[in-house]
Amino acid sequence: xxxxxxxxxxxxxxxxxxxxxxxxxxxxxxxxxxxxxxxxxxxxxxxxxxxxxxxxxxxxxxxxxxxxxxxxxxxxxxxxxxxxxxxxxxxxxxxxxxxxxxxxxxxxxxxxxxxxxxxxxxxxxxxxxxxxxxxxxxxxxxxxxxxxxxxxxxxxxxxxxxxxxxxxxxxxxxxxxxxxxxxxxxxxxxxxxxxxxxxxxxxxxxxxxxxxxxxxxxxxxxxxxxxxxxxxxxxxxxxxxxxxxxxxxxxxxxxxxxxxxxxxxxxxxxxxxxxxxxxxxxxxxxxxxxxxx
Amino acid sequence: xxxxxxxxxxxxxxxxxxxxxxxxxxxxxxxxxxxxxxxxxxxxxxxxxxxxxxxxxxxxxxxxxxxxxxxxxxxxxxxxxxxxxxxxxxxxxxxxxxxxxxxxxxxxxxxxxxxxxxxxxxxxxxxxxxxxxxxxxxxxxxxxxxxxxxxxxxxxxxxxxxxxxxxxxxxxxxxxxxxxxxxxxxxxxxxxxxxxxxxxxxxxxxxxxxxxxxxxxxxxxxxxxxxxxxxxxxxxxxxxxxxxxxxxxxxxxxxxxxxxxxxxxxxxxxxxxxxxxxxxxxxxxxxxxxxxxxxxxxxxxxxxxxxxxxxxxxxxxxxxxxxxxxxxxxxxxxxxxxxxxxxxxxxxxxxxxxxxx
Numbered sequence: 001x002x003x004x005x006x007x008x009x010x011x012x013x014x015x016x017x018x019x020x021x022x023x024x025x026x027x028x029x030x031x032x033x034x035x036x037x038x039x040x041x042x043x044x045x046x047x048x049x050x051x052x053x054x055x056x057x058x059x060x061x062x063x064x065x066x067x068x069x070x071x072x073x074x075x076x077x078x079x080x081x082x083x084x085x086x087x088x089x090x091x092x093x094x095x096x097x098x099x100x101x102x103x104x105x106x107x108x109x110x111x112x113x114x115x116x117x118x119x120x121x122x123x124x125x126x127x128x129x130x131x132x133x134x135x136x137x138x139x140x141x142x143x144x145x146x147x148x149x150x151x152x153x154x155x156x157x158x159x160x161x162x163x164x165x166x167x168x169x170x171x172x173x174x175x176x177x178x179x180x181x182x183x184x185x186x187x188x189x190x191x192x193x194x195x196x197x198x199x200x201x202x203x204x205x206x207x208x209x210x211x212x213x214x215x216x217x218x219x220x221x222x223x224x225x226x227x228x229x230x231x232x233x234x235x236x237x238x239x240x241x242x243x244x245x246x247x248x249x250x251x252x253x254x255x256x257x258x259x260x261x262x263x264x265x266x267x268x269x270x271x272x273x274x275x276x277x278x279x280x281x282x283x284x285x286x287x288x289x290x291x292x293x
Numbered sequence: 294x295x296x297x298x299x300x301x302x303x304x305x306x307x308x309x310x311x312x313x314x315x316x317x318x319x320x321x322x323x324x325x326x327x328x329x330x331x332x333x334x335x336x337x338x339x340x341x342x343x344x345x346x347x348x349x350x351x352x353x354x355x356x357x358x359x360x361x362x363x364x365x366x367x368x369x370x371x372x373x374x375x376x377x378x379x380x381x382x383x384x385x386x387x388x389x390x391x392x393x394x395x396x397x398x399x400x401x402x403x404x405x406x407x408x409x410x411x412x413x414x415x416x417x418x419x420x421x422x423x424x425x426x427x428x429x430x431x432x433x434x435x436x437x438x439x440x441x442x443x444x445x446x447x448x449x450x451x452x453x454x455x456x457x458x459x460x461x462x463x464x465x466x467x468x469x470x471x472x473x474x475x476x477x478x479x480x481x482x483x484x485x486x487x488x489x490x491x492x493x494x495x496x497x498x499x500x501x502x503x504x505x506x507x508x509x510x511x512x513x514x515x516x517x518x519x520x521x522x523x524x525x526x527x528x529x530x531x532x533x534x535x536x537x538x539x540x541x542x543x544x545x546x547x548x549x550x551x552x553x554x555x556x557x558x559x560x561x562x563x564x565x566x567x568x569x570x571x572x573x574x575x576x577x578x579x580x581x582x583x584x585x586x587x588x589x590x591x592x593x594x595x596x597x598x599x600x601x602x603x604x605x606x607x608x609x610x611x612x613x614x615x616x617x618x619x620x621x622x623x624x625x626x627x628x629x630x631x632x633x634x635x636x637x638x639x640x641x642x643x644x645x646x647x648x649x650x
Binding site: 034082085086089091092093095096097099100101102103104105106107108109110111115214221224225228232260261262265266269270272273276277280 | 357361363365409410412413416417419420421423424425427428431434435548551555595596597598599600601602603604605606609610613
């Protein structure tokens with residue numbers, strides 16, 4: 001019973017990793033760059049939600065939707081104004097650029113909102129439900145449910161909407177998509193905005209658990225483990241990878257005494273390195289090999 | 294404009310390209326050696342710190358700037374060097390014996406880390422090294438009977454020939470000598486076949502491989518050499534800080550090292566020194582900025598990471614060759630005075646190589 005309880009908690013935190021990893025994967029699939037600032041965008045999402053819901057007293061759902069829209073617009077302009085300038089430069093430049101952007105976001109957040117720890121009330125805070133002796137908090141349910149809804153929406157979007165199909169086409173082959181009349185640049189900016197929006201969703205869902213401060217941007221680094229485990233470039237892989245990381249982390253935390261002390265904090269990174277050494281393709285990679293050249 | 298007419302192949306790999314180089318660098322070493330006559334303890338300490346940063350920068354430059362392998366966890370090597378050195382000194386090993394052991398240990402750790410993650414390139418490598426940096430930080434926290442855990446660990450300040458490391462003039466000379474020796478070592482490694490193999494790997498792995506460069510061996514070697522330099526810097530840093538705590542060697546330090554080589558100029562040893570001067574004086578610069586800003590912004594703790602990020606983004610977007618690249622451009626401008634063309638250094642756009650099959 002305790003095991004099932006742990007797994008449920010693990011799935012909930014894993015969904016957050018999965019959502020952040022999903023942001024990496026969307027951008028990587030389309031533009032073959034990795035956004036190291038994904039965790040910082042999540043943090044901005046949580047802070048914006050705090051401003052809207054906690055300070056301005058908006059209704060939770062309205063605030064949630066508005067936050068996602070604001071952050072998505074932000075992601076759009078981030079790509080259109082900054083990221084696009086270094087297309088064609090070596091991968092190292094993109095890595096450094098996004099790391100630098102992450103620092104700017106974090107610095108901005110701590111200047112604008114301050115370094116205290118904030119919280120805002122949600123309809124889920126503090127409520128729990130019992131089921132066959134399992135204790136499930138509403139917050140965890142909201143995370144799992146939110147992830148499921150978001151995944152369904154994204155699935156429908158990528159399979160049945162015209163823009164979604166155009167996005168898949170541009171990810172598959174930029175040049176061919178361009179020849180078919182798809183505005184590739186616009187589509188890429190749109191992908192950045194979706195990815196930022198997904199990070200914002202994760203940030204708002206996470207806020208009741210970790211509360212809002214600048215250190216939640218470190219989630220982004222753990223989400224790398226999820227993305228790599230799922231095989232960078234696979235959308236279901238990102239979520240499954242995230243859930244596995246979440247469960248592993250919970251189990252390591254509980255059975256710390258049998259392993260070694262402090263393994264909980266580094267378990268995600270250990271999984272990451274083991275995946276890269278043993279099976280660098282990841283669990284769900286469709287055909288993409290790890291870059292050889 | 295100076296034109297070097299080469300008559301021997303060996304001229305290609307001379308340490309000094311021409312007599313002017315010899316003169317200016319000798320003068321520089323002379324001036325640096327006379328610094329204690331002009332400066333007080335505070336500035337000597339700052340310059341010692343810059344020397345230490347430069348040595349660490351040389352390490353990362355060999356890996357990232359010359360072999361083209363990104364590392365986002367290089368603070369781990371600084372930590373390994375610092376803790377090994379402090380541990381040895383605490384157990385009564387003399388300074389001059391401890392330093393070679395530190396270099397050997399960090400060389401081995403670099404090789405051991407390098408071998409499994411050789412197969413990764415580009416961003417996967419960046420992610421893997423980032424993870425390694427975190428794991429190292431946690432090892433420093435949890436391995437309490439060696440590192441003292443979160444309580445920290447005092448660094449003994451030994452005496453050599455009766456002079457203590459507390460003496461800032463003496464410490465300055467130690468750092469300076471290690472910097473000069475490291476610089477010569479790096480120059481010699483880079484002009485040897487090993488170093489040219491590194492550069493070949495950076496420019497094209499396929500081309501390097503077809504010319505007989507063993508990719509795995511040289512990448513591991515690059516990691517090991519880089520680790521050795523950074524470990525040495527860590528040992529000196531331990532003396533500079535005086536009291537080691539695990540949170541010194543966090544991701545921020547790794548990224549500071551990256552900032553150092555990016556701002557200094559990727560792929561040039563001059564860049565490490567320029568970058569180290571910049572990074573070393575950055576806190577002072579920020580302190581000065583704070584005075585001029587309105588106190589509501591100036592007193593914020595977030596100012597430092599924000600400036601850090603802005604500078605990084607600025608250099609990546611507008612001056613990817615760093616301070617050294619700017620210096621080369623200015624020099625060329627005066628050498629070619631009326632005929633300098635901006636296009637000489639124009640960034641060439643290339644099609645992003647796809648890693649999809």
